[in-house]
Amino acid sequence: MCGRFTLTIDSNAVARAFRVPVPKSLQTEPRYNVAPTQDVVTVLNDGEPHLDLLRWGLIPSWAKDASIGSRMINARAETLAEKPSFKRLLNSRRCLIPADGFYEWQKVDGGKVPMYITLKGHEPFAFAGLWDSWKTVDGEILRTCTIITTHANDLVAPIHERMPVILPPDAREMWLDPGLHDANILLPLLKPCDPEAMQAREVSRRVNSPQYDSSDLIA
Incomplete structure (x- = not known):
C-alpha cells in the first residue's frame, strides 16, 4: 500500500x-x-x-457519508476494471499525484522501521491516481483521490508486498488523456517502477506521527 509520501518542492517547482x-x-x-x-x-x-488540490482518500459520488474516504486511500491496479467503485473513474476520472518519495514500514525484530523510497536522482515523479466528486449534506462539493498500487518490485518487496504505481513521463500523457477510455490500453501502464531506478533507506520513526512534518524526517 501507500500510506505516506513526500513532496519536498513547492507548487511552482511542481508546475515546472x-x-x-x-x-x-x-x-x-x-x-x-x-x-x-x-x-x-x-x-x-x-x-x-x-x-489542483484534492483530499487524499476517495469518497465515491454514491457514498452515504465521508467516512469511507479514510479506507479508500489506495486502489489495487489488478481490480480497477472490475470494482464498481473504480471502473467508472478508470474510464474518465484519472489524475496524477506528484511526489518525490514515499514511506513503507519494514518488519524487523522488535517492531517496524520506516523506509524512505525515492528515485536515485530524487527527482519528482507521479503516482497514478483516480478522483471523484462527492456532495455533502450542505451541498458542498468535495473532490477526493486515491493512489493506485501494484505488486512490489525487487527493491520494495523486502519492505512491503505492494507499492504505488509510478508512471514514467510517456505514460503520464496517456493516463491524463481525456479521450482515452480503453482499459486494455490503460491497465498495462500500471506496472511496478524499474527497481534499478530506485533507492531505499531507513529514516526517523517520527514519521509515524502525521502531525510531524519536517525536513529532519528524511535527513
Whole structure:
C-alpha cells in the first residue's frame, strides 16, 4: 500500500516539473509527511492539464457519508476494471499525484522501521491516481483521490508486498488523456517502477506521527 509520501518542492517547482500552469491561489509549501485525509497536489485534465488540490482518500459520488474516504486511500491496479467503485473513474476520472518519495514500514525484530523510497536522482515523479466528486449534506462539493498500487518490485518487496504505481513521463500523457477510455490500453501502464531506478533507506520513526512534518524526517 501507500500510506505516506513526500513532496519536498513547492507548487511552482511542481508546475515546472510537469509542464503545467499553477493557479495563483494554489501555493503550497514542501511536505515531508503527507498523510491520508489531507489535501494533496494533483494534476488533472478536464480539457487542459493543470494543478489542483484534492483530499487524499476517495469518497465515491454514491457514498452515504465521508467516512469511507479514510479506507479508500489506495486502489489495487489488478481490480480497477472490475470494482464498481473504480471502473467508472478508470474510464474518465484519472489524475496524477506528484511526489518525490514515499514511506513503507519494514518488519524487523522488535517492531517496524520506516523506509524512505525515492528515485536515485530524487527527482519528482507521479503516482497514478483516480478522483471523484462527492456532495455533502450542505451541498458542498468535495473532490477526493486515491493512489493506485501494484505488486512490489525487487527493491520494495523486502519492505512491503505492494507499492504505488509510478508512471514514467510517456505514460503520464496517456493516463491524463481525456479521450482515452480503453482499459486494455490503460491497465498495462500500471506496472511496478524499474527497481534499478530506485533507492531505499531507513529514516526517523517520527514519521509515524502525521502531525510531524519536517525536513529532519528524511535527513
